[in-house]
Amino acid sequence: MKTAHPHLGLALKCLAGVGLSTALSCALALKVDMYAIGNWSGGNCAPGDTDTDRGAWPGMAQAWYDWMGLMGHAKTGKFVDGDMTVKRFCDPTLTGNANCKDYLYVDWPDAAIVAAHGYDAGNGWGALMRNQALGTCSTVMGGPGGNMAVGDNNLKFLHASSCLSLNDNYFGNMRAAMKRTGTAKGLHVMTGFHGVMWIGSGFNGDYAATAINGHVQSVAHAWVTNHYKSNRFACAAWDPFNWFGTCQDQCPTALTIGPTGASALNRLLNERYNNSAVFGSPSGRSYYAWMGYPGCDPVAEDAFSP
Amino acid sequence: MANPLMSISSVRALRPALLPLLAALLAASAAQAQTQDPKEALRAAIGNVLRPMLGDSSAPVVERLQQVKPDGAISRGFDLARVTTALFGRSATNVAPDCRSTSTTAREADTGLCLIDAGSRESDTGAYTALAFSKNIGIGDIQFTRRPAFAGDGSVLPAPVKMSDAEAYDQALKFMALMGVPRSEIPVLPQDARLPVRSLVAGAVDEKGSEAQRITLHKMVQLPRAFVVPGGLLKDPATGRVLSHVIAPGGATLAVNDRGVQFARIDGWSDAQMDPKADPRRAKSTTELVNEITDDLWGEGVRKVGTLSILIALRKAYPNPDDPNPPLCPVCGVLRPALQVIVSQLGAKPVATAERAFAAPGLVREYDLVAQTEAERPAR
Numbered sequence: 176m177k178t179a180h181p182h183l184g185l186a187l188k189c190l191a192g193v194g195l196s197t198a199l200s201c202a203l204a205l206k207v208d209m210y211a212i213g214n215w216s217g218g219n220c221a222p223g224d225t226d227t228d229r230g231a232w233p234g235m236a237q238a239w240y241d242w243m244g245l246m247g248h249a250k251t252g253k254f255v256d257g258d259m260t261v262k263r264f265c266d267p268t269l270t271g272n273a274n275c276k277d278y279l280y281v282d283w284p285d286a287a288i289v290a291a292h293g294y295d296a297g298n299g300w301g302a303l304m305r306n307q308a309l310g311t312c313s314t315v316m317g318g319p320g321g322n323m324a325v326g327d328n329n330l331k332f333l334h335a336s337s338c339l340s341l342n343d344n345y346f347g348n349m350r351a352a353m354k355r356t357g358t359a360k361g362l363h364v365m366t367g368f369h370g371v372m373w374i375g376s377g378f379n380g381d382y383a384a385t386a387i388n389g390h391v392q393s394v395a396h397a398w399v400t401n402h403y404k405s406n407r408f409a410c411a412a413w414d415p416f417n418w419f420g421t422c423q424d425q426c427p428t429a430l431t432i433g434p435t436g437a438s439a440l441n442r443l444l445n446e447r448y449n450n451s452a453v454f455g456s457p458s459g460r461s462y463y464a465w466m467g468y469p470g471c472d473p474v475a476e477d478a479f480s481p
Numbered sequence: 482m483a484n485p486l487m488s489i490s491s492v493r494a495l496r497p498a499l500l501p502l503l504a505a506l507l508a509a510s511a512a513q514a515q516t517q518d519p520k521e522a523l524r525a526a527i528g529n530v531l532r533p534m535l536g537d538s539s540a541p542v543v544e545r546l547q548q549v550k551p552d553g554a555i556s557r558g559f560d561l562a563r564v565t566t567a568l569f570g571r572s573a574t575n576v577a578p579d580c581r582s583t584s585t586t587a588r589e590a591d592t593g594l595c596l597i598d599a600g601s602r603e604s605d606t607g608a609y610t611a612l613a614f615s616k617n618i619g620i621g622d623i624q625f626t627r628r629p630a631f632a633g634d635g636s637v638l639p640a641p642v643k644m645s646d647a648e649a650y651d652q653a654l655k656f657m658a659l660m661g662v663p664r665s666e667i668p669v670l671p672q673d674a675r676l677p678v679r680s681l682v683a684g685a686v687d688e689k690g691s692e693a694q695r696i697t698l699h700k701m702v703q704l705p706r707a708f709v710v711p712g713g714l715l716k717d718p719a720t721g722r723v724l725s726h727v728i729a730p731g732g733a734t735l736a737v738n739d740r741g742v743q744f745a746r747i748d749g750w751s752d753a754q755m756d757p758k759a760d761p762r763r764a765k766s767t768t769e770l771v772n773e774i775t776d777d778l779w780g781e782g783v784r785k786v787g788t789l790s791i792l793i794a795l796r797k798a799y800p801n802p803d804d805p806n807p808p809l810c811p812v813c814g815v816l817r818p819a820l821q822v823i824v825s826q827l828g829a830k831p832v833a834t835a836e837r838a839f840a841a842p843g844l845v846r847e848y849d850l851v852a853q854t855e856a857e858r859p860a861r
Contacts, residue, residue: 375845441635
């Protein structure tokens with residue numbers, strides 16, 4: 176039998192775990208989801224277009240997801256390929272469309288990672304879905320006509336494993352998408368990439384390390400230190416160490432919001448997966464705080480210069 | 482002999498000059514694409530990069546790489562007492578109980594980490610320091626984090642870093658030495674080369690776009706691992722520059738501020754030795770490599786080439802478990818001559834993207850230069 180709520184079965188297991196006192200307390204642990212697309216050609220947004228497929232991508236997101244589980248959190252949803260549509264990401268109030276169900280999906284857990292092809296949707300993050308729904312193949316966060324605004328339900332930490340997902344030119348628009356007008360709650364921390372990100376078997380460890388380090392240092396810091404790849408790409412054959420300036424970078428970025436600059440910075444510098452309750456939800460969005468590497472020079476974008 | 486400073490400066494200036502070259506190569510590929518199918522265009526683009534590097538065969542490169550003699554080992558340099566004294570001082574530390582053994586209950590080498598820490602990781606605002614390292618340190622994984630206590634109300638921000646890039650680089654090298662990483666495996670920068678250091682910065686901006694604060698948090702240092710290749714590895718025909726090192730598996734990222742190293746992640750700096758079973762007589766021809774790379778990238782969805790970088794490298798491989806004469810440290814692996822292929826569909830410069838013109842991630846793949854025996858499987 177299919178449940179109406181995609182997480183219901185897992186939530187019941189979690190409650191049972193609490194009842195038996197066998198699981199780490201679900202009241203203290205975060206609920207964690209992953210949303211990843213590796214195969215677009217089997218969907219209807221890029222039907223048969225095998226050059227869009229990136230089979231190794233879900234495994235990178237899963238490295239974070241699995242380690243969040245190992246760190247004691249509740250793995251509540253692994254969504255890979257299938258009927259991945261905008262309905263899982265769009266906000267019904269923001270769009271005025273009741274078929275948007277983010278409160279059952281990406282805005283249901285406390286922490287989530289999203290892996291999908293990205294693009295600059297007018298100073299906001301656009302992510303290519305696998306299947307079309309509600310007349311679109313994209314979810315858009317932060318740009319004009321954006322359909323995604325998270326944090327008003329549950330989500331606290333959003334990791335975007337996606338090219339051009341958190342460019343320096345998005346920050347102002349993301350500020351609004353991280354706390355929808357009129358809501359009490361908002362997204363605590365968003366992370367992504369300025370410019371192109373990279374896929375390789377050696378990069379799974381970066382996602383695992385983010386999950387581990389995010390319990391020791393701030394989630395923003397864990398992301399930007401573990402995904403930073405200096406001068407690893409596009410190097411000339413005779414310049415593999417960038418001694419002569421031929422190489423390019425992978426540039427991770429992070430963003431928080433707050434009613435004051437100090438509060439946004441404090442969250443950026445200090446909020447971890449395991450102390451988020453102390454910070455609570457951002458009570459305002461008059462300021463945003465960013466973290467990144469000025470001068471970081473990725474493929475397909477100008478150097479990071481917020 | 483040309484002034485090396487001038488040479489380096491002029492080569493740096495080549496980067497813009499390389500773009501037309503790359504564009505020309507890609508344009509040539511594009512022109513071919515009009516008459517060839519896209520896969521043949523991809524094959525041509527790979528061949529255009531690979532043939533000037535290798536000629537007709539990878540055998541000469543493999544023979545040069547066989548001369549590499551890793552003479553250091555992190556397992557010989559890592560001194561736990563010295564490390565813990567330096568990192569924790571007199572602080573009371575907790576040592577995880579499972580640090581006592583380097584093998585599993587199944588009597589296999591334990592590939593996990595030993596954790597030593599001070600303070601409470603779960604403390605909301607308290608200081609915490611953690612060191613984790615491979616129980617079998619020859620595997621070469623080390624993680625270190627020092628978290629200072631902070632004011633929960635955000636009233637005190639960290640002091641901006643004042644140290645120079647050169648000072649940060651020097652501190653990073655000292656930390657690597659403390660961890661027992663062989664100095665000979667960190668390539669020495671040529672005079673006037675760019676330091677692998679960049680500032681990690683945080684800033685706050687108000688809703689009108691006015692900057693309220695900007696702080697340099699750390700100097701981030703990334704150190705590659707490389708071995709000297711006797712006689713040099715590669716000579717660039719355009720510049721005459723000789724590449725004297727080969728990149729090797731393993732690397733380090735360190736965050737340094739005025740109080741020293743605050744974060745370090747050393748990955749896979751293993752004791753691996755050159756694979757004694759890599760036979761130069763089985764070195765692949767350039768045509769074989771071009772075809773193998775083309776087929777693999779095509780299978781990975783690569784249709785367009787925006788940037789293409791092919792580097793000669795050593796890759797970490799694991800010996801055949803049925804080998805009757807395994808290396809001394811099986812979990813450390815062995816080093817095999819390989820190519821690192823780094824390809825993106827988008828070019829180096831900014832491009833307009835959209836739903837139907839999205840940005841696909843770039844790919845990093847590795848290919849052995851020496852054909853494997855039937856008992857082995859490629860490990861990508």
